[in-house]
Amino acid sequence: MTYILYGDTGSGSAMVEMALAEAGQAAELRAVPLEGDHQLRAEYRAINPMGRIPTLILPDGTVLTESLAILVTLAERHPEAALLPPPGSTERAVALRWMTLMAAEFYPHVTRWDYPQRFGPAEAADVIRQRAEEMGHDILRLVEEQAGLKGHPPFLLGARFSAADIPLAVMSRWMGGRKWTPANCPKLEALARAVAARPAIAPIWARHRLSPAP
Numbered sequence: 001m002t003y004i005l006y007g008d009t010g011s012g013s014a015m016v017e018m019a020l021a022e023a024g025q026a027a028e029l030r031a032v033p034l035e036g037d038h039q040l041r042a043e044y045r046a047i048n049p050m051g052r053i054p055t056l057i058l059p060d061g062t063v064l065t066e067s068l069a070i071l072v073t074l075a076e077r078h079p080e081a082a083l084l085p086p087p088g089s090t091e092r093a094v095a096l097r098w099m100t101l102m103a104a105e106f107y108p109h110v111t112r113w114d115y116p117q118r119f120g121p122a123e124a125a126d127v128i129r130q131r132a133e134e135m136g137h138d139i140l141r142l143v144e145e146q147a148g149l150k151g152h153p154p155f156l157l158g159a160r161f162s163a164a165d166i167p168l169a170v171m172s173r174w175m176g177g178r179k180w181t182p183a184n185c186p187k188l189e190a191l192a193r194a195v196a197a198r199p200a201i202a203p204i205w206a207r208h209r210l211s212p213a214p
């Protein structure tokens with residue numbers, strides 16, 4: 001059996017596709033269109049009760065949800081790809097810090113931006129959306145200033161690419177980020193461009209329409 005990945009164009013499943021490609025792993029892609037809320041249908045919720053994508057089915061049939069858990073698991077299962085520095089290393093701790101920030105703090109703002117009606121009355125939707133975008137941008141600014149990015153070399157860990165670069169790059173495109181990030185976070189933008197240019201990732205980046213700026 002191979003990996004099975006549930007996802008949609010432009011969604012968080014792009015990050016998992018990129019990690020799989022960097023690890024040289026094939027995956028069967030199964031579409032769960034967010035347009036029309038297919039992720040909330042009973043047949044998909046039987047797989048991922050949160051009604052979210054991505055979901056990765058491991059070759060042994062285990063259901064894995066949560067993008068952070070998926071990326072770390074792929075790094076652990078394919079050590080030859082060196083998607084993360086070794087357990088116990090300082091570099092791994094740094095990678096996990098910023099991966100967790102993006103998954104635990106940034107991603108929920110994306111939910112508020114995408115689905116403001118879940119968080120308040122219809123007349124509050126614009127305010128909820130705008131605040132989610134501002135708070136997301138605050139996090140990207142924090143990454144720009146505090147994550148030790150140098151611009152050159154471009155990655156979180158310097159010259160060494162890691163799985164931590166994937167959520168930083170992909171999420172920096174969301175919530176208006178295709179325009180906002182190049183204008184406001186040059187080091188994060190350099191990281192995103194370097195991730196987008198990686199041979200294994202470039203076709204996935206293009207297919208998920210992560211650039212150019214709209």
Ligand SMILES: N[C@@H](CCC(=O)N[C@@H](CS)C(=O)NCC(=O)O)C(=O)O
Pocket residue numbers: 010011012013034039040051052053054065066067068103107111115
């Ligand atoms: N905590 C989840 C969040 C996943 C998530 O919010 N995915 C979005 C797509 S990028 C989604 O499925 N949204 C649909 C919905 O909330 O109904 C993760 O890290 O994987």
